[in-house]
Amino acid sequence: xxxxxxxxxxxxxxxxxxTPASAAAQTPSLPDTPAxxxxxxxxxxxxxxxxxxxxxxxxxxxxxxxxxxxxxAPGDGEDDGITNPSGGSSRKHMTLAPPAAASKKSKKKxxxxxxxxxxxxxxxxxxxxxxxxxxxxxASGAHPGPSAGGDELCQLVPATRLAAERNDDAxxxxxxxxxxxxxxxxxxxxxxxxxxxxxxxxxxxxxxGVAAGAWYFEVRVVHLGATGHTRLGWVTNRADLQxxxxxxxxxxxxxxxxxxxVHKAWRDKYADEGYGEGDVLGFYISLPDGEQYEPKxxxxxxxxGMPFHVQVPKEQQKIPAPVPGSEICYFKxxxxxxxxxxxxxxxxxxxxxxxxxxxxEPNCVVKFNFGPDFEFFPQDFGGxxxxxxxxxxxxxxxEVKNEGAAENGIAEKN
Numbered sequence: 001x002x003x004x005x006x007x008x009x010x011x012x013x014x015x016x017x018x019t020p021a022s023a024a025a026q027t028p029s030l031p032d033t034p035a036x037x038x039x040x041x042x043x044x045x046x047x048x049x050x051x052x053x054x055x056x057x058x059x060x061x062x063x064x065x066x067x068x069x070x071x072x073a074p075g076d077g078e079d080d081g082i083t084n085p086s087g088g089s090s091r092k093h094m095t096l097a098p099p100a101a102a103s104k105k106s107k108k109k110x111x112x113x114x115x116x117x118x119x120x121x122x123x124x125x126x127x128x129x130x131x132x133x134x135x136x137x138x139a140s141g142a143h144p145g146p147s148a149g150g151d152e153l154c155q156l157v158p159a160t161r162l163a164a165e166r167n168d169d170a171x172x173x174x175x176x177x178x179x180x181x182x183x184x185x186x187x188x189x190x191x192x193x194x195x196x197x198x199x200x201x202x203x204x205x206x207x208x209g210v211a212a213g214a215w216y217f218e219v220r221v222v223h224l225g226a227t228g229h230t231r232l233g234w235v236t237n238r239a240d241l242q243x244x245x246x247x248x249x250x251x252x253x254x255x256x257x258x259x260x261x262v263h264k265a266w267r268d269k270y271a272d273e274g275y276g277e278g279d280v281l282g283f284y285i286s287l288p289d290g291e292q293y294e295p296k297x298x299x300x301x302x303x304x305g306m307p308f309h310v311q312v313p314k315e316q317q318k319i320p321a322p323v324p325g326s327e328i329c330y331f332k333x334x335x336x337x338x339x340x341x342x343x344x345x346x347x348x349x350x351x352x353x354x355x356x357x358x359x360x361e362p363n364c365v366v367k368f369n370f371g372p373d374f375e376f377f378p379q380d381f382g383g384x385x386x387x388x389x390x391x392x393x394x395x396x397x398x399e400v401k402n403e404g405a406a407e408n409g410i411a412e413k414n
Contacts, residue, residue: 006227017241035392066156081400085199169208172393174370175391175393176191177206178205181207182203182204185199193370194222195364195365198355201355203352204354205353206351209393210390214287216285216389216390217369217390218280218368218369218376219281219351219366220258221276223363226361227357230356231246231253231255233245234283235251235352236250236345237347242356247265248347253341254281256274258271259271280333281330282376284327285328285387286326286327288385293321319345320347322345322346323343327339327384328341331378335381351368374388
C-alpha cells in the first residue's frame with residue numbers, strides 16, 4: 001500500500017557514490033554534531049566530514065570547528081574528548097546543539113508548573129525532601145515536586161484537556177503510530193503506519209509498548225534521497241521525542257549509514273553494512289519476566305480536577321535495573337545482523353522511528369508493519385524465544401492517578 005500523496009516521495013534519485021575505503025582509514029573517530037544552531041535542525045548525520053557518514057560529499061570545515069548555520073556548509077566535527085569505554089575506535093558520540101537563550105516568558109513569576117512558587121510566600125517553609133542534592137531537595141536548587149513513585153521528584157506540566165483521550169489508542173483499534181507521542185515535526189499518514197520528517201532528527205513511537213515477552217515488527221525504508229537518514233528501534237516512554245532513537249538511555253537505535261547501533265548517543269560498530277531505500281528492517285526484543293522490572297510511574301495524573309503530565313527532571317531520573325536475559329536484535333531483509341544489546345533496563349518499549357534530511361529536501365519516509373503478515377519474517381532466531389507480532393499487544397487503558405493538594409502548590413499522593 002502506497003503512502004498518501006502528502007507523504008509520497010519524489011522519484012528516487014540515483015544514490016551517491018560510495019566513499020573510498022582509503023578515506024575511511026584517514027578519518028578519526030568524531031562525535032555526532034548538530035547540523036546548525038538552528039533549533040529546527042538540532043541533529044545531523046551529514047554534518048561531520050566523516051567517511052562513515054559520507055552519503056553526501058564532504059564539505060570544508062568552518063573556522064575553529066564552529067558550527068555552520070543552516071545556510072552554510074556543515075562544519076567538521078571536533079573530537080569531544082570522550083573515549084570509548086570498551087577501548088574500540090569505532091565508537092562515536094553525539095552532542096546536542098547549544099540550548100537557546102531563555103525567553104522573557106520563562107522568567108515570568110508563577111507559571112503553569114505545579115512546583116513553581118512565587119518569590120515571596122507566607123507560611124511555614126516546607127522541609128527538605130529526601131534524596132535531593134540542593135536547596136529544597138532539588139538537584140540544582142529546584143523546588144520539590146509531587147512524588148511520581150519512589151523518592152523521585154517530578155514536575156507536573158499542564159496537559160491539554162481530555163489528555164487521556166488524546167492517548168489515541170482504543171480497544172477497538174490496532175497498534176498504530178501515535179499522533180500524540182511524537183514530535184510536532186513528524187508527519188503521520190492517515191492510516192497511521194507511515195511517518196515522514198525533514199530537517200533535524202525527531203521521533204515518533206507506536207501507541208502500544210511491551211514490557212515482557214518476545215516481540216517483533218518491521219519497517220520499510222520508503223524514501224531517503226540524497227541526504228536522508230534514519231535511526232529506528234525501540235524506546236521507552238521516557239525517551240526524548242525531540243531527539244533521534246538511541247540518543248538517551250531510554251532508546252536503542254539502528255542506524256542506516258553504516259549499520260551502527262546507537263545507545264546513549266554512542267554509535268558502535270554493529271552490522272557489516274548499512275541499509276538503504278527499499279530495505280525492510282526487522283526489530284526483535286525479548287524481555288523475560290520483564291514486568292518485574294518495569295518502573296511504576298504514572299504518565300498522567302489528576303490534580304485539582306485538571307490533567308497533568310508527569311515529568312521527572314533528568315538529573316533525578318534513575319535508570320531501571322536491567323532485565324536478566326533480555327536482548328535486542330535487528331534484521332535486514334530477514335537476515336539477522338547479530339545481537340545488538342543485552343540485559344537492557346526494564347521498561348515498556350515502543351517501536352520508534354526518527355528521520356533526518358538537510359533543509360529544503362524532500363521528506364525522509366518510513367512505513368511500519370506491526371504484523372501479523374510480515375514481508376521478511378525470520379526463519380531462525382538462533383535459540384532466542386520466537387516473537388509475537390506487535391499487532392497482538394493487548395490494549396491497556398491509560399491510568400490516571402489522583403493527586404491531592406498541599407501547601408505552596410506542592411502535590412502529594414492521597
